Amino acid sequence: MVEEVLKFMTRMDDFTLRELMQTYGQDIWNYAYLITRRHEAADDIAQDVFVRAYMHIDRFRGDSSVKTWLLSITRNAAFNYRRSAFFRKVMPVGFVRLRGTVLSAEQQALDHIVTDNLWNIIMRLPQKYREVLVLEARYDMTLKEIAHLLGISEGAVKSRLYRARAKISNTLKEEVEYGTV
Incomplete structure (x- = not known):
């Protein structure tokens, strides 16, 4: 089109x-x-x-x-x-499950665990961080497009992306450290 x-x-x-x-x-x-x-x-x-x-x-x-x-x-x-x-x-419960092509049942189970864990972490992020992260990663939008869509500056988008990634990274490190993964 x-x-x-x-x-x-x-x-x-x-x-x-x-x-x-x-x-x-x-x-x-x-x-x-x-x-x-x-x-x-x-x-x-x-x-x-x-x-x-x-x-x-x-x-x-x-x-x-x-x-x-x-x-x-x-x-x-x-x-x-x-x-x-x-x-x-009505508060929603649950999480998003991504699907992908896998070779074995074991690999599929591991993929689901990792994916579910990651999406749980993402869905626990504050809305403003979750939103910019998904728009960039899932929808392949540029910083300019995200800024236009959300009505914020490109700098704010960069800042939110940085903070979202840092929060995810810290959460993953904590989970590995405490053995909850």
Whole structure:
């Protein structure tokens, strides 16, 4: 899809919407889940993001990539959800499990343990650190894109990334030191 075309659209067609959903749907869902930690909320938010994009394509000015624009909508929708009374009453439990290709059952079990442990550590980080880390590592966003999405300076993004990595590193060192890994 050519992003240049989208910024001149005043109305989106079904084909373009379908293409956006196929291209960015999983990223949108994952980001919504990262913020809310709830599968059902991520489903609802992802659906809402594409409805909003469909209804308001005329608001896309092309100042950022389409992906950044959609992630920005996702972030706003997810934070609105988190502020709702329902979210405050129901605290999510659990963690994210990444899946990968493995050769043996033993390797698969070890991978799950390591992955689960790492994601548990990441999900325990304060929101501002967790968010920049995942946007950079998982979504391959540049510092500039992250800064634009979050409405902060690139320096703040760098600082948060540094602190997030330091917190993860310290936690891993402590777990190895105390034998909790």
